[in-house]
Amino acid sequence: MKFFVRLIVPLIVLSAVLAPTAAHANPSSAPIVVGQLWDGYVDGQRNTALPLSVLDQPSGLGASRVNRDVLYVQSEKDRQTMIAVSEHDGEVLGKYTVPIPNVYDWEDMAVGPCPAGSCIFAGDIGTNSGYAEKPDNIMSVVRVREPDLASGQTSGTLTGDYFPYVYPDGRRPDAEALAVHPVTGEIYVILKTSSGISPVYKFPNPLPKPGVVSTLIKVADLTLPIVNGKANSAQITAAAFHPRKNRLLVRTYTKVYEFRAERQSLLPFTGERVELTDTAERQGEAIEYEADGTSYFTLSEKVAAPYTLMRVDLSHRGTK
Structure with missing residues (x-):
């Protein structure tokens, strides 16, 4: 596999670690069912039974910056x-x-x-793959250029760069959350x-x-x-x-939070913590802001279709 692009971005300095404030009451609106992800029609009805070869256990969402009103959804494991779906009705x-390489x-x-403009980043960052051959301490992030749906890039293979990494203490902790800064492109786990x-x-x-192993840098906690004694909260x-x-x-399995920095010059990790509306999904493992920041989407990692896309509006109370 060949890799094509490189990333060089400025460094943001994180402020001193401060304890976040207590969570607020939910400031966002009730969840809205966008629709079950669907791909074509069967007997005049929307077909929501996506085959596993198309989507299996969706565990990530990404809002396109190239294609208007489009979200990307990834399959888990191997x-x-x-897929790219409409954020209005879930159509593929x-x-x-x-x-x-070596995804688990x-x-x-x-x-x-x-450097290519706008990219999709996907993280092989978990430790519950079930593959005995997975290296003990190597995780990775892959970066591919966004497809342009308007120009006909609606199928095919997306190739890009592969960035393996280890943690500074040599441990192999579990992780399920990946975030990329919208200005600098810096990658956070x-x-x-x-x-x-x-x-x-x-x-x-x-x-x-690409291909060179990075040692990650700890920046915050x-x-x-822990709600009602439930660790998964x-x-x-x-x-x-x-x-x-x-x-x-x-998001956690039972809650959604937003961390807010006091100033634009700071990263939000140690800012005010606000509790938002959860969508009460079975095994919720995906969340993403709408591209303009006026809402957020969630999707459940069920073991089989139909997968239901949910949206929560943030704009009506000035929280966008």
């Missing part, structure tokens, strides 16, 4: 498949194969800037823990050459409450940066 608009547990995705303290790591800046399964403000959206 499917190496990705594009189907792609992403040949990732593809947990989350994001869209962000890159957030660990999945049950303690209420979730470490945040970032890739070096600039990135090394996210603090989340603090386990972060997905994350996304706001496209316009210094905010970070995270």
